[in-house]
Amino acid sequence: MASLKPLYDRVVVKPIEEKEGKTPSGIIIPDTAKEKPSEGEVIAVGEGRLLENGQTVPLKVKVGDKVVYSKYAGNEFVVDGEELIVLREDDILAIIEK
């Protein structure tokens, strides 16, 4: 089974489908933003952001995190039947906590 290992500050996110206009976490995306799901679960994370001084800074998001991300960000793929999005951590706005 294939899986995607993102590079540097990129993360792989599995979008979570809205049902009845809500995501499972209770986040409602307003009408203006409804074209694309923008809640998802982090499936894989890169080793970290490479800074201009050569330092690598580990990412803050972890596998399993539910996140909201900026629509229009990232590239879409389908791997083993699953729709996935690869985006930069900077396109993730917040982690959803319960």
Place this chain on the structure above:
Amino acid sequence: MASLKPLYDRVVVKPIEEKEGKTPSGIIIPDTAKEKPSEGEVIAVGEGRLLENGQTVPLKVKVGDKVVYSKYAGNEFVVDGEELIVLREDDILAIIEK
């Protein structure tokens, strides 16, 4: 109940509705700026801005601060019935003091 934990220099702001053309703090947004509320209350803050030298600088705004922010900035969400905006601290112009 779900809540949003913003990353890095992002903050979650709950917009405050204007009543009779004024926000509760007495700020009037001129006609040219009336399309979107631009006063709000800070609901959550990220851990800080990541600088190019690897240092993380804590944000200046705190939970509970009333702020004015740049219209057009940020992404909107509805969480548990509350409209929220996630923006970067740099899109916050000033804290409202009394």
Place this chain on the structure above:
Amino acid sequence: MASLKPLYDRVVVKPIEEKEGKTPSGIIIPDTAKEKPSEGEVIAVGEGRLLENGQTVPLKVKVGDKVVYSKYAGNEFVVDGEELIVLREDDILAIIEK
């Protein structure tokens, strides 16, 4: 009474109305620039500019300074009946001295 406390390198300026085509300081804004006042008094200043090395550099303008600023810069608000502009210190061109 509400007041605005600007963040980082932002300043709050109260525009000074021109009378008979002149500001009180005797600055005449040429016809091409007449749409917006561009002389004002500094009402509040942020704690300083945050540099990429993490250092905060205090601003050069002080409360009470009369300044000329770049038209088109900043965001307008009305607080307690006063029209105010929040701009970055870098949009202030010069301090007016007498």
Place this chain on the structure above:
Amino acid sequence: MASLKPLYDRVVVKPIEEKEGKTPSGIIIPDTAKEKPSEGEVIAVGEGRLLENGQTVPLKVKVGDKVVYSKYAGNEFVVDGEELIVLREDDILAIIEK
């Protein structure tokens, strides 16, 4: 036989043709992305990224890696009958693991 030795942070990738709408790794590129293959195998890598402090950081991708890369990135060549793409490592989104 000629071969391409990429410079700095550039890599040479041999695109992998989709068959029946799938790449050999089982990655399906959604319809919106079908114009160009975006799975490939790394054929050669540069010596590393040159940072502003003068340091060279070796690349993370290695010869033989299967990767997905951002469509629209890179320049195409045909060398000894093989179609190749030269792109920056930053245009590679993820490594495909099995």
Place this chain on the structure above:
Amino acid sequence: MASLKPLYDRVVVKPIEEKEGKTPSGIIIPDTAKEKPSEGEVIAVGEGRLLENGQTVPLKVKVGDKVVYSKYAGNEFVVDGEELIVLREDDILAIIEK
């Protein structure tokens, strides 16, 4: 009498009118550049350029210098009947020597 004290790397320049197609220094601005005067005298200079490491570097131009500056640069004012331009030192191309 009011005067302008420029901030940081800004300078105040008094444009010098061309007479018979020449400036007093003998500089002729070719036809394509004739719309705006682009020779002037430096009237005031800021304290220096603020670098990203926090250092302030004093400007190279001094009060009294005759300079040529890039047309389209800067903001125009009239102070005590004098037309003035506030521009960044980087918009000054050269000092005129005799």
Place this chain on the structure above:
Amino acid sequence: MASLKPLYDRVVVKPIEEKEGKTPSGIIIPDTAKEKPSEGEVIAVGEGRLLENGQTVPLKVKVGDKVVYSKYAGNEFVVDGEELIVLREDDILAIIEK
């Protein structure tokens, strides 16, 4: 006989004409890229790239290298009857090895 000594990170490249749709190295430029030759031989190199810390980093390409370069890059000259292109080393994608 005149020759061009490029500055900093610039290099002088002599384009190699394609014959029968191939360059001598066997590189075929696909139809979409056929307008300009994009294989060439390095004729001269600058002393190196000047970094923001003041350090000069010698270039990786050497005189005599056969290279492929990004079409649309560089400026064309004819020196002693030879067509030459001056481009930045960063516009060189790869060195051709045999």
Place this chain on the structure above:
Amino acid sequence: MASLKPLYDRVVVKPIEEKEGKTPSGIIIPDTAKEKPSEGEVIAVGEGRLLENGQTVPLKVKVGDKVVYSKYAGNEFVVDGEELIVLREDDILAIIEK
């Protein structure tokens, strides 16, 4: 007699007219580039490039150098009857050697 002393990384160049489609150094500018002379002699140089760390790096071109420069770069002046161009050293592509 007036002369121009360029600031920082700027240089003053005197364009050399082509005769019979060639510059005196034998450089032919191809038809597509014929609108403006792009060979010239360096007349004056600035004290050096100011880096972000505060260091000044002397320029590589010297007075008397024959250079080729990027057309469209720089600002034109006429000083004491001589047409001159002020440009940044980075717009100079190469020094012409014999």
